[in-house]
Amino acid sequence: METLSLDTNEKLNPKDFSSGMEVKWCPGCGDYSILKQVQTIFPDLGIEKEKFVFISGIGCSSRFTYYMDTYGIHSIHGRAAAIASGVKAANPDLDVWIVSGDGDAFSIGGNHFIHLMRKNFDVNYLVFNNQIYSLTKGQYSPTSERGKITKSSPYGSIEEPFNPSELALGAKASFVSRTLDREPKHMQTMLKRAHAHKGTSFVEVYQNCPVFNDGTFFPFSDKETKKEEALFLENGKPLIFGNNEDKGIRLDGLKPVVVDLNSNGFSASDLWIHDENDKTKANLISRFFDAEFNDTFPRPFGVIYAEERPVYEEDMQHQIEEIKTKKGKISLNKILSGDKTWNIL
Amino acid sequence: MNISNELPEKVTTIRQVDKVVVRFSGDSGDGMQLTGMQFTDTAALAGNDTTTFPDYPSEIRAPVGTVAGVSGFQVHFGSTEIYTAGDSFDVIVAMNAAALKVDMPRLKKGGIIIANLQGFDKKNLALAEYPDGVNPLEDSSLENYIVHKVDITKLTKECLAGSGLGMKEIDRSKNMFVLGLLLWMFDKTLDNTIQFIQDKFSKKPEIADANIKVLKAGFNYGESAEIFTTQFKIAPARLPSGTYRNITGNHAAAIGLVAASEKSGLPLFLGSYPITPATDILHDLSKYKGNGVKTFQAEDEIAAICSSIGASYTGSLAVTTTSGPGMSLKTEALGLAAMLELPLVVIDVQRGGPSTGLPTKTEQSDLLMAMHGRHGEAPLPVLAASSPSDCFETVYEACKIAVEHMTPVIVLSDGYIANGSEPWRFPKDEDLASIKVNFLKEANGENGKVLPYKRDENLVRPWIKAGTKNLEHRIGGLEKENDTGNVSYEAKNHEKMTKLRAEKVKRIQSFIPPAKIDNGNERAKLLVLGWGSTYGAIKTAVKESIDEGFDVAHIHLRYINPLPKNLGWLLFGFEKVLIPEMNSGQLLQLIRAEFLIPATGFSKVQGLPFTTAEIKERIIRMS
Ligand SMILES: Cc1ncc(C[n+]2csc(CCOP(=O)(O)OP(=O)(O)O)c2C)c(N)n1
Ligand code: SF4
Ligand SMILES: [Mg+2]
Numbered sequence: 001m002e003t004l005s006l007d008t009n010e011k012l013n014p015k016d017f018s019s020g021m022e023v024k025w026c027p028g029c030g031d032y033s034i035l036k037q038v039q040t041i042f043p044d045l046g047i048e049k050e051k052f053v054f055i056s057g058i059g060c061s062s063r064f065t066y067y068m069d070t071y072g073i074h075s076i077h078g079r080a081a082a083i084a085s086g087v088k089a090a091n092p093d094l095d096v097w098i099v100s101g102d103g104d105a106f107s108i109g110g111n112h113f114i115h116l117m118r119k120n121f122d123v124n125y126l127v128f129n130n131q132i133y134s135l136t137k138g139q140y141s142p143t144s145e146r147g148k149i150t151k152s153s154p155y156g157s158i159e160e161p162f163n164p165s166e167l168a169l170g171a172k173a174s175f176v177s178r179t180l181d182r183e184p185k186h187m188q189t190m191l192k193r194a195h196a197h198k199g200t201s202f203v204e205v206y207q208n209c210p211v212f213n214d215g216t217f218f219p220f221s222d223k224e225t226k227k228e229e230a231l232f233l234e235n236g237k238p239l240i241f242g243n244n245e246d247k248g249i250r251l252d253g254l255k256p257v258v259v260d261l262n263s264n265g266f267s268a269s270d271l272w273i274h275d276e277n278d279k280t281k282a283n284l285i286s287r288f289f290d291a292e293f294n295d296t297f298p299r300p301f302g303v304i305y306a307e308e309r310p311v312y313e314e315d316m317q318h319q320i321e322e323i324k325t326k327k328g329k330i331s332l333n334k335i336l337s338g339d340k341t342w343n344i345l
Numbered sequence: 346m347n348i349s350n351e352l353p354e355k356v357t358t359i360r361q362v363d364k365v366v367v368r369f370s371g372d373s374g375d376g377m378q379l380t381g382m383q384f385t386d387t388a389a390l391a392g393n394d395t396t397t398f399p400d401y402p403s404e405i406r407a408p409v410g411t412v413a414g415v416s417g418f419q420v421h422f423g424s425t426e427i428y429t430a431g432d433s434f435d436v437i438v439a440m441n442a443a444a445l446k447v448d449m450p451r452l453k454k455g456g457i458i459i460a461n462l463q464g465f466d467k468k469n470l471a472l473a474e475y476p477d478g479v480n481p482l483e484d485s486s487l488e489n490y491i492v493h494k495v496d497i498t499k500l501t502k503e504c505l506a507g508s509g510l511g512m513k514e515i516d517r518s519k520n521m522f523v524l525g526l527l528l529w530m531f532d533k534t535l536d537n538t539i540q541f542i543q544d545k546f547s548k549k550p551e552i553a554d555a556n557i558k559v560l561k562a563g564f565n566y567g568e569s570a571e572i573f574t575t576q577f578k579i580a581p582a583r584l585p586s587g588t589y590r591n592i593t594g595n596h597a598a599a600i601g602l603v604a605a606s607e608k609s610g611l612p613l614f615l616g617s618y619p620i621t622p623a624t625d626i627l628h629d630l631s632k633y634k635g636n637g638v639k640t641f642q643a644e645d646e647i648a649a650i651c652s653s654i655g656a657s658y659t660g661s662l663a664v665t666t667t668s669g670p671g672m673s674l675k676t677e678a679l680g681l682a683a684m685l686e687l688p689l690v691v692i693d694v695q696r697g698g699p700s701t702g703l704p705t706k707t708e709q710s711d712l713l714m715a716m717h718g719r720h721g722e723a724p725l726p727v728l729a730a731s732s733p734s735d736c737f738e739t740v741y742e743a744c745k746i747a748v749e750h751m752t753p754v755i756v757l758s759d760g761y762i763a764n765g766s767e768p769w770r771f772p773k774d775e776d777l778a779s780i781k782v783n784f785l786k787e788a789n790g791e792n793g794k795v796l797p798y799k800r801d802e803n804l805v806r807p808w809i810k811a812g813t814k815n816l817e818h819r820i821g822g823l824e825k826e827n828d829t830g831n832v833s834y835e836a837k838n839h840e841k842m843t844k845l846r847a848e849k850v851k852r853i854q855s856f857i858p859p860a861k862i863d864n865g866n867e868r869a870k871l872l873v874l875g876w877g878s879t880y881g882a883i884k885t886a887v888k889e890s891i892d893e894g895f896d897v898a899h900i901h902l903r904y905i906n907p908l909p910k911n912l913g914w915l916l917f918g919f920e921k922v923l924i925p926e927m928n929s930g931q932l933l934q935l936i937r938a939e940f941l942i943p944a945t946g947f948s949k950v951q952g953l954p955f956t957t958a959e960i961k962e963r964i965i966r967m968s
Contacts, residue, residue: 019819021831021832048814049817050812050813050814050815050816050817051812052817053658053811053812054819055655058822065819065821066819066821066832068819069817070817071658071811071812071817071818071819072818072819072820072821073654073655073658073685073819073820073821074819074820074821074822074823075651075654075681075821075822076651076677076678076680076681076822079647079648079651079678081648082643082644082647082648082651082652082655083651083652083654083655083658084655085641085643085648085651085652085655086614086616086641086651086652086653086654086655086656086657086658086659086663087655087656087658087659087811088655089614089639089641089652089655089656090612090614090639090655090656090659090660090661090663091659091660091661091811091812093812094659094811094812111644111645111648112644112647112648112651115643115644115648316639319634320634320635320637320639323634323635324634324635324637326635327635328635329635329636329637330633330635330636331774332603332604332607332608332774333773333774335600335603335604335633335636336600336604336771336772336773336774337588337590337771338590338591338592338771340386340390340590340591341588341589341590341771342389342390342392342588342589342590343586343587343588343589344392344581344582344584344585344586344587344588344589345586
């Protein structure tokens with residue numbers, strides 16, 4: 001006998017989030033993995049499908065919006081964060097995701113990026129960092145390293161790159177994280193953490209562009225180098241890395257130092273314990289990127305910083321509610337007449 | 346018989362006049378704007394028609410006492426209908442020498458000067474750059490005028506001696522003395538101002554009392570001082586009967602938006618970045634939180650318009666307000682909004698440009714930018730407001746068009762009408778046109794397919810609120826296929842879509858009123874064609890010219906894109922067409938291009954509105 005299912009809230013599956021549009025990234029592009037991980041975790045977020053909104057700018061990365069069967073705007077270069085602010089402010093019920101590239105987010109959209117972090121709307125901001133302008137066929141970007149040879153820097157870039165997590169922290173981001181295309185599980189965890197965080201969640205995704213900047217991030221994912229080069233942060237756990245998990249980072253005052261856990265008599269209990277809520281430490285971790293640390297320190301991945309603080313759209317709504325109860329709604333006729341009128345007979 | 350030790354009774358004559366222009370001028374810190382506004386309110390409440398023109402420097406506190414620091418407030422009031430702030434002044438209140446220097450050239454022969462004596466001391470004369478030893482109050486230069494030298498500073502001080510207030514506060518209330526004196530001069534009551542002061546300083550009764558005391562002292566001074574022998578009476582104007590209020594253009598624009606939101610049932614969202622002279626719309630709307638209005642002060646004008654585009658996607662009545670430089674920043678996003686075909690209202694309160702130009706002065710120089718200032722072909726409706734109160738109707742219309750035709754709409758206002766005020770016979774809730782909003786509720790294609798660019802008979806696509814179940818869809822800046830909205834690079838499709846977007850805007854013609862003659866008749870020899878804030882000056886000039894026997898008519902445009910259907914037909918009926926504009930001939934270009942007629946331009950780009958005399962002179966020359 002057939003039974004009628006009363007469960008109308010059937011769980012969605014990843015396919016439900018595919019728009020069916022032909023995906024046009026180059027073969028081997030890291031963007032595929034990001035799309036896959038997003039579609040994989042979305043059914044688990046427990047959000048009604050129609051609530052999701054993707055806002056992207058312009059770039060290979062920003063095509064993302066077209067591939068998700070959700071609401072979305074593929075907008076203009078650099079402005080996704082500004083459009084998303086309006087979406088979230090106008091309708092706080094929506095689950096807003098911003099997709100952007102390193103040029104889109106940090107160059108043309110730099111102003112919107114910092115102000116979004118500061119304002120702290122409850123949205124998720126994914127930056128696909130491939131350290132190159134891909135859609136325009138290979139110019140250096142604000143995250144390209146000094147000396148980078150590209151079509152617009154044939155003799156090497158003379159620019160100092162941004163350190164995105166440091167930039168985000170400086171702009172008062174309440175959630176700063178990093179993951180990479182070749183670590184699907186890690187990325188899924190980061191995406192879920194970002195979604196769970198109330199406030200603007202910045203997720204920097206190292207993304208390989210096989211056409212214009214191939215292999216930049218391979219040291220962080222290749223079997224042979226990964227353990228030495230990458231540090232996967234976990235809250236409450238000591239900072240340990242190395243081929244045999246034999247290296248650790250400890251704090252000597254405010255100075256991070258790499259220690260050998262085999263010699264020197266250091267053990268895990270001497271190490272720096274990752275505390276996502278500690279901004280001072282987060283600032284230090286974000287700077288493992290800098291030249292003075294670069295050679296000996298691994299690149300951190302994971303949640304670098306998380307902090308609960310008021311979110312914009314809620315404060316906006318609260319203020320409206322407060323004024324509504326205190327002063328009440330003014331009738332249209334009263335607004336039209338103002339306070340002072342006179343009659344002419 | 347005269348008893349020698351008694352003062353002779355003061356004799357005051359009362360003169361009936363039908364209109365007067367008063368110019369209040371002083372340092373930015375002298376409070377002349379407030380004095381002028383209060384005076385205007387009282388005149389309006391007494392039934393006079395009024396038009397005002399606040400004219401202030403761009404620096405908040407330009408060097409005290411200098412010509413650059415002069416802040417003026419001009420009010421034209423009368424017992425007949427008043428359409429401009431007046432070409433020249435009957436009365437100047439000059440708080441210092443610099444103020445007199447700035448305003449003298451426009452004082453009518455035989456006009457009245459009320460000079461604040463201490464503002465003409467050695468220091469002030471030097472600051473105003475009068476030659477050493479020259480004091481206009483003491484030489485013969487003002488022979489042909491009536492000059493009242495009043496030691497306002499000292500009289501105010503005496504009045505508040507023993508009040509316990511500090512020197513600074515006492516000095517600050519001297520504008521109330523001026524106001525009291527002027528109210529006496531024009532035979533107005535103090536009640537309205539006393540009420541105003543009591544409300545304004547309800548938490549500081551000692552300040553309120555002091556201001557009222559000074560106000561009364563000014564009034565009594567007029568009544569008793571020997572030098573004031575004439576009072577002027579201006580009868581109430583015979584305006585159409587009804588209930589009136591005073592309104593500035595910016596406030597009218599703000600409440601036009603609130604009204605459109607209430608009537609359409611759409612939540613109002615304003616994304617804006619402060620810029621003179623548009624900022625007051627942001628200020629005003631920020632006060633209507635109790636009505637659910639959301640104002641978002643964005644990090645720049647680009648974010649302002651982009652946030653509004655986002656809000657529009659969620660089904661808000663989305664607006665962005667700015668002035669020329671900000672308008673330039675918005676152009677890329679305007680292209681996006683045109684491409685997305687989302688409703689959006691963009692208000693550009695124009696000022697003198699290019700660049701920072703004359704930020705506090707008026708100009709109509711963004712018309713061609715509004716018409717064409719986008720990349721690619723992206724025609725948009727463009728509307729222009731013609732007076733302070735017309736900002737309400739124009740903005741309301743713009744909202745209606747944006748929502749009903751799914752398009753961004755540009756509204757042009759300018760510094761003159763934005764800050765100027767006039768009495769307004771305001772409408773009631775039920776008088777306002779309805780605004781129809783049809784959100785798509787369910788899939789509009791076969792098999793549950795969503796077709797975001799499926800158009801109705803007016804080529805209007807459906808508005809789909811993000812968050813509606815089963816209507817998930819993507820929109821974007823890339824060229825798209827009609828109906829599905831899917832990205833399409835097909836050559837013919839781009840041409841088709843370009844034409845469709847243009848035709849959609851063109852068809853709005855069927856929904857706007859025909860152009861009509863404001864004054865004069867359809868077969869007049871000369872037509873004066875205007876748009877925007879030149880309305881008052883053109884109207885007055887044409888009216889006066891007709892009265893003097895000239896064969897002239899006036900048409901004023903609110904809809905500049907699309908133009909009213911009958912405009913061409915009307916224009917072809919006139920022998921000559923004169924187009925006065927506060928730019929170098931922008932509507933002129935549009936009209937010539939559209940109708941191939943040899944219209945004549947008349948430009949003024951001085952940061953100042955046209956005077957009636959300037960336009961009249963042209964009319965006479967062309968007649
Ligand atoms: C206003 C504007 N300026 C420039 C461009 C050209 N443009 C498109 S994408 C892009 C850079 C993209 O780089 P990134 O943001 O890193 O994205 P990626 O393609 O690498 O994913 C540029 C310069 C544009 N579309 N719009
Ligand atoms: S150019 Fe690079 S980033 Fe763009 S789709 Fe191809 S591989 Fe991906
Ligand atoms: Mg890139």
